[in-house]
Structure formats: C-alpha cells, structure tokens
Amino acid sequence: MTRPIRVLIADDQSLVRAGFRMLIDSEPDMKVVGEASDGATAADLARDTRPDVVLMDVQMPGTDGLEGIRRIAADADLESVRILILTTFDDDAYAVEGINAGASGFLLKNTDPAQLLHGIRLVAGGGELLASGLTRRLIAGFAVPPQAAADDTVFGVLTAREREVVALVAQGLDNEQITQRLCISMATTKTHVSRALSKLGVRDRAQLVSVAYRHGLVQPPRTR
Structure with missing residues (x-):
C-alpha cells in the first residue's frame, strides 16, 4: 500500500486550519502531520515531520509565509518538500514572490475543495499549480x-x-x-x-x- 501524502498546514486562523484538516484527513491518500500559525513554526515543523506538501498562508503575524517558504527552500534536508501557497489575497505579486522563493504553486482560499485536493496531489508529484489567471505571464512580468x-x-x-x-x-x-x-x-x-x-x-x-x-x-x- 502506498503511503499517504503527508501535509503540513500553516495558517494563523485556527478555524481555517481545522477546515483544511477535516478536508485533507477525509481523503484516504492524505494525512495532516502538523499545524503552524506562522512561517517560522512551519519551517521548524517541516524539519520535524518531513511533510510532502506544506499549505502555506502568505500573511501571518510574526514570520510571514514568504519567509517560511524561504527557510524551507534553503534547507537542503527539506529538498523534497513541496509548498503550495494558499491566500485570500488575489495579488499577482504574492504569487510570483512565493514561486521565486521556492513554492510550487498558488491557490486562493476560496478555491473549490476538489481543486485544492487536486493541487496537493499535483505538487506532491512534482508538478506546478498556478491559480486561474496567475499564468506564466505573471512570472515573466x-x-x-x-x-x-x-x-x-x-x-x-x-x-x-x-x-x-x-x-x-x-x-x-x-x-x-x-x-x-x-x-x-x-x-x-x-x-x-x-x-x-x-x-x-x-x-x-x-x-x-x-x-x-x-x-x-x-x-x-x-x-x-
């Protein structure tokens, strides 16, 4: 039996984390291995739990998600960890900065649950995911x-x-x-x-x- 995709959730809102946890843990091929409320904690937990995918909010108090992405991407021991940005801010600059920092994809929090699960599976398998409208043109621009x-x-x-x-x-x-x-x-x-x-x-x-x-x-x- 193939082991489930291990997911770490980083968001400063506990209700948001709880919702994501329920959704992810309901899938037979996925498992939440930790929760963090800021980027620094996310990076620390990533070292401890070695997730396949980190769902990373961008704007969090203290150490934000972009810095969390940088810390994970800079750690050679976490080379296999993939990061999927989740945010309420439909801002092109966040998407590009996050991708350049080391994220593998970008989705808005109002994304359909099925699309979120698809995104987790996609980036866990080494793919990329850009939300609708956040195309390669944005990376270039x-x-x-x-x-x-x-x-x-x-x-x-x-x-x-x-x-x-x-x-x-x-x-x-x-x-x-x-x-x-x-x-x-x-x-x-x-x-x-x-x-x-x-x-x-x-x-x-x-x-x-x-x-x-x-x-x-x-x-x-x-x-x-």
Whole structure:
C-alpha cells in the first residue's frame, strides 16, 4: 500500500486550519502531520515531520509565509518538500514572490475543495499549480526584468535538447505535450526535465519556468 501524502498546514486562523484538516484527513491518500500559525513554526515543523506538501498562508503575524517558504527552500534536508501557497489575497505579486522563493504553486482560499485536493496531489508529484489567471505571464512580468537573449552563464550547462525542453515547460506544456511536440518518449522527456532541474539548481517546474523567463530563454508573452 502506498503511503499517504503527508501535509503540513500553516495558517494563523485556527478555524481555517481545522477546515483544511477535516478536508485533507477525509481523503484516504492524505494525512495532516502538523499545524503552524506562522512561517517560522512551519519551517521548524517541516524539519520535524518531513511533510510532502506544506499549505502555506502568505500573511501571518510574526514570520510571514514568504519567509517560511524561504527557510524551507534553503534547507537542503527539506529538498523534497513541496509548498503550495494558499491566500485570500488575489495579488499577482504574492504569487510570483512565493514561486521565486521556492513554492510550487498558488491557490486562493476560496478555491473549490476538489481543486485544492487536486493541487496537493499535483505538487506532491512534482508538478506546478498556478491559480486561474496567475499564468506564466505573471512570472515573466513580476520577476526581475528578463534578459534580451538567453544567458549562457545560466543555460550553458544544458544540452541543446534540454534547453528546448525547458523552453517548452516555460510555455506551459506538460510532459505528454512535450513528448508529442518533440517526437520523443515520455521517459526521455522526464529525463531531460530532471537533468535540467538538477543542472540549474532549482526545486521543481515552477522555478524552472521562472528561471527560463528571468534569464531570457523564453520571452514574456505580449499583452494587448
């Protein structure tokens, strides 16, 4: 039997945490392993409980969620922990700052429960999740200004095929779509993505997208 996805909830409101706990614990493939009311406690509990996914509120008293994300992302022992931001603030800057800090996704607290559960499963499996409207355009627009051309000091470690795969990831293609586009096997696609993550020193696909835009491998989509 596959072990359940271990989830840590970080939110300063006890009722919100209780609601998330009830929802998550009702799923046979998930288990809440801890609760925190600020970012510092979340980082400490992550070290103690080693969750698969942290649901992280952004605005909390004391140490906020963004700092909590940074602490978790900076800890080499927590490399496998994925972070999903949950907030009531539909603010593009929060999404981008959180992703650049190390989060794998962003959802609003008024998200449908089924979508939240889907998000947990998605990021636990190494995927990325951006809420409706919070697209790659936002990563391109709110991160540091993009380069005019690909920065070889960053992407020089990649093979030509790996660069191509990273560019397609940044454009929003999933592994199946990349496989079809390049006429390669799924295993080959996954290998290219995995090697690119390792060579560029990023945690997951969300950070891969950010790096691709910030360092000029792909250009931001034009806005009308």
